[in-house]
Amino acid sequence: MSSVLQLSDVSVVRNGRAIVDSVSWSVEADQRWVVLGPNGAGKTTVLQLASTMMYPSSGTVDILDSALGKVDVFELRPRIGIASTAMARRVPADESVLNVVMTAAYSVTGRWNEEYEDIDVKRAKRVLTEWHLEGLADRKFGTLSDGEQKRVQIARAVMTDPELLLLDEPAASLDLGSREELVTLLGGYAQSEGSPAIVMVTHHVEEIPVGFTHALLLKDGGIVASGPLTEALTSESLTATFGLSIELSENNGRFSARAQ
Numbered sequence: 001m002s003s004v005l006q007l008s009d010v011s012v013v014r015n016g017r018a019i020v021d022s023v024s025w026s027v028e029a030d031q032r033w034v035v036l037g038p039n040g041a042g043k044t045t046v047l048q049l050a051s052t053m054m055y056p057s058s059g060t061v062d063i064l065d066s067a068l069g070k071v072d073v074f075e076l077r078p079r080i081g082i083a084s085t086a087m088a089r090r091v092p093a094d095e096s097v098l099n100v101v102m103t104a105a106y107s108v109t110g111r112w113n114e115e116y117e118d119i120d121v122k123r124a125k126r127v128l129t130e131w132h133l134e135g136l137a138d139r140k141f142g143t144l145s146d147g148e149q150k151r152v153q154i155a156r157a158v159m160t161d162p163e164l165l166l167l168d169e170p171a172a173s174l175d176l177g178s179r180e181e182l183v184t185l186l187g188g189y190a191q192s193e194g195s196p197a198i199v200m201v202t203h204h205v206e207e208i209p210v211g212f213t214h215a216l217l218l219k220d221g222g223i224v225a226s227g228p229l230t231e232a233l234t235s236e237s238l239t240a241t242f243g244l245s246i247e248l249s250e251n252n253g254r255f256s257a258r259a260q
């Protein structure tokens with residue numbers, strides 16, 4: 001099976017410092033990855049490479065069988081779904097929830113003069129229902145709670161049926177109930193037939209949905225551990241990544257961690 005995303009000996013250098021340092025990593029179509037690491041480890045930078053928003057200083061990045069730098073990124077981007085706070089900031093606060101999701105079909109964040117077909121409206125409504133947003137279609141995006149906004153970001157990211165879905169801290173700032181609702185929805189989506197390869201950056205192992213298969217642990221721009229969850233996500237790898245003794249527990253596919 002060919003990789004959806006492949007980083008080969010990739011470094012990103014800023015101000016003379018490698019913020020991503022000789023990283024080789026690949027994501028296959030049937031894999032769902034969680035990326036963990038302390039603040040400044042390089043997680044968002046890796047997502048920016050994967051989303052074509054950044055080019056490496058050295059090494060090669062292949063996305064959906066195209067080499068970054070040798071392909072028109074505007075052809076590639078519609079095949080990649082991105083949900084992040086940075087993306088949400090580009091959405092006009094007074095745009096309706098339905099339009100926020102539907103405008104993904106044209107890769108724009110605010111409705112202007114695009115012509116939408118019935119099929120776009122139907123699909124947007126279906127996606128809203130799947131992410132428990134059906135009652136909010138006419139609400140202005142800026143009036144939603146954090147939890148609702150996070151789900152709209154993901155609904156927008158999956159609207160175009162992407163082949164690669166990138167999630168940057170989708171559960172950050174959510175209360176316990178909203179987090180659990182989101183993690184459950186993400187788990188269902190990750191395990192559903194036809195869902196794409198997923199890469200999710202998070203700070204907390206509690207936010208890893210059931211159905212995620214692999215983990216990438218980063219520290220100081222380099223890889224500490226990478227591979228299937230059962231091998232890469234351990235008390236030892238978390239201890240090495242975060243620099244303090246951490247005990248990891250697993251219960252029915254969900255994780256928790258605490259300092260020992």
Ligand SMILES: Nc1ncnc2c1ncn2[C@@H]1O[C@H](COP(=O)(O)OP(=O)(O)OP(=O)(O)O)[C@@H](O)[C@H]1O
Nearest residue numbers: 014015019037038039040041042043044045046203
């Ligand atoms: N344009 C830039 N110029 C200089 N340094 C940068 C630049 N962009 C990022 N960095 C630095 O690179 C490092 C990695 O940043 P990145 O945002 O990828 O980390 P992160 O793991 O996502 O962190 P966090 O968990 O805090 O979001 C940080 O130390 C950051 O300050």
